[in-house]
Amino acid sequence: MERIYEDLVDSIEDGIVVFDPSGNIIVFNQMAERIIGLSKSKAIQAGGEEVLGKNGHILEQLRKTSSTGQVFADHDTYVIKKTGEIMQVSLITSPVIGSDGHSEGTTLLIRDISRVKVLEEDILRADSLASLGILAAGLAHEIKNPLGGIRGAAQLLQMELGKNQELTEYTSLIVRETDRVSGLIEELLDFANPKSLDLGEVNIHKILDAVVALFSRSDEGKNIGYATEYDPSIPTLIGDSKKLGQVILNIVKNGCEAMNDHGTLTMVTRIASDYHLHESKGTRSKMMALDIIDEGDGISEEDMKMLFTPFFTKKRGGTGLGLAVSHRIIREHGGSIKVKSKEGEGTTFSLLLPLPLKEG
Numbered sequence: 001m002e003r004i005y006e007d008l009v010d011s012i013e014d015g016i017v018v019f020d021p022s023g024n025i026i027v028f029n030q031m032a033e034r035i036i037g038l039s040k041s042k043a044i045q046a047g048g049e050e051v052l053g054k055n056g057h058i059l060e061q062l063r064k065t066s067s068t069g070q071v072f073a074d075h076d077t078y079v080i081k082k083t084g085e086i087m088q089v090s091l092i093t094s095p096v097i098g099s100d101g102h103s104e105g106t107t108l109l110i111r112d113i114s115r116v117k118v119l120e121e122d123i124l125r126a127d128s129l130a131s132l133g134i135l136a137a138g139l140a141h142e143i144k145n146p147l148g149g150i151r152g153a154a155q156l157l158q159m160e161l162g163k164n165q166e167l168t169e170y171t172s173l174i175v176r177e178t179d180r181v182s183g184l185i186e187e188l189l190d191f192a193n194p195k196s197l198d199l200g201e202v203n204i205h206k207i208l209d210a211v212v213a214l215f216s217r218s219d220e221g222k223n224i225g226y227a228t229e230y231d232p233s234i235p236t237l238i239g240d241s242k243k244l245g246q247v248i249l250n251i252v253k254n255g256c257e258a259m260n261d262h263g264t265l266t267m268v269t270r271i272a273s274d275y276h277l278h279e280s281k282g283t284r285s286k287m288m289a290l291d292i293i294d295e296g297d298g299i300s301e302e303d304m305k306m307l308f309t310p311f312f313t314k315k316r317g318g319t320g321l322g323l324a325v326s327h328r329i330i331r332e333h334g335g336s337i338k339v340k341s342k343e344g345e346g347t348t349f350s351l352l353l354p355l356p357l358k359e360g
């Protein structure tokens with residue numbers, strides 16, 4: 001019977017520590033070993049004060065329970081492990097009442113909430129994106145109509161002015177700038193309310209070739225060199241070709257802009273043997289990596305922290321949505337983006353994408 005109790009206590013996903021009335025530890029389950037970072041035998045030998053040494057706040061909560069006989073809970077606190085590492089936990093202390101109604105000690109329940117915290121942050125981010133969506137939809141409505149009016153009036157004026165070159169320059173400027181604002185609103189709408197992926201077969205090398213062909217003729221990309229190193233063993237991926245193309249375009253465009261007409265942009269595809277992805281069915285698939293390497297001016301540590309934040313831009317006329325959108329599209333594909341940069345030397349963006357599972 002005792003064995004069953006011990007197995008039961010050990011199989012619980014919370015740390016359980018039970019103290020007798022003189023403060024000795026009598027139960028210390030496996031999760032408690034992991035959370036505090038001490039073996040059961042050592043904990044029992046050492047006693048409560050020493051085991052929780054650096055955690056004065058936990059000892060205090062235990063004392064409150066043992067002196068009042070009441071349950072105390074703190075759902076947003078921390079524990080300092082023996083290694084000095086800090087873990088976010090929730091703590092519940094409760095008295096152990098014997099069958100005769102007397103206190104037989106105190107129980108401490110410790111729950112690791114670090115994963116919950118990560119989820120909370122994700123939800124907060126999703127929440128702020130959702131409110132951005134509502135804001136964007138409202139803005140689009142309120143701004144697009146008057147903008148259309150301004151554009152139409154400028155065009156009429158342009159026709160009236162006819163040959164007056166000097167003045168028609170101003171009216172074309174109005175038309176151009178209203179188009180820019182319209183485009184920005186479209187982009188914002190797209191970012192805030194993205195359409196779902198249109199999945200199909202994706203030939204990543206074909207996309208890369210098309211992007212190079214496009215950029216080598218564009219203003220920002222015509223004066224730089226392009227190099228590609230493709231791994232021919234990379235199979236057809238399953239994804240949204242158009243959206244993945246947009247991601248590659250965004251990153252290549254940033255690379256070109258950072259290089260300012262000098263250097264070579266290199267694109268490498270490879271099987272990322274060191275990364276695996278857990279599929280929903282519990283199987284694992286390999287990942288492929290696409291490195292987009294520029295020889296631009298690099299990204300400072302300070303800017304690095306802001307990189308994927310919507311509207312972070314250091315460019316005149318930039319929206320700061322390029323990387324935020326790209327990040328989301330790659331995540332929707334079950335992949336991730338990594339960045340390495342050295343100021344003055346260049347930047348590498350690595351896209352990791354899951355390879356389709358082999359049949360059978």
Ligand SMILES: Nc1ncnc2c1ncn2[C@@H]1O[C@H](COP(=O)(O)OP(=O)(O)OP(=O)(O)O)[C@@H](O)[C@H]1O
Nearest residue numbers: 254255258298313314315318319320321322323347
């Ligand atoms: N390859 C790179 N080298 C140096 N800085 C970069 C690079 N990629 C991004 N950045 C920095 O990150 C910022 C954000 O990039 P992002 O693509 O999201 O927006 P943007 O390029 O400024 O605007 P848009 O994409 O709308 O033209 C850029 O303004 C730039 O400062």
Ligand SMILES: [Mg+2]
Nearest residue numbers: 250254322323
């Ligand atoms: Mg950009």
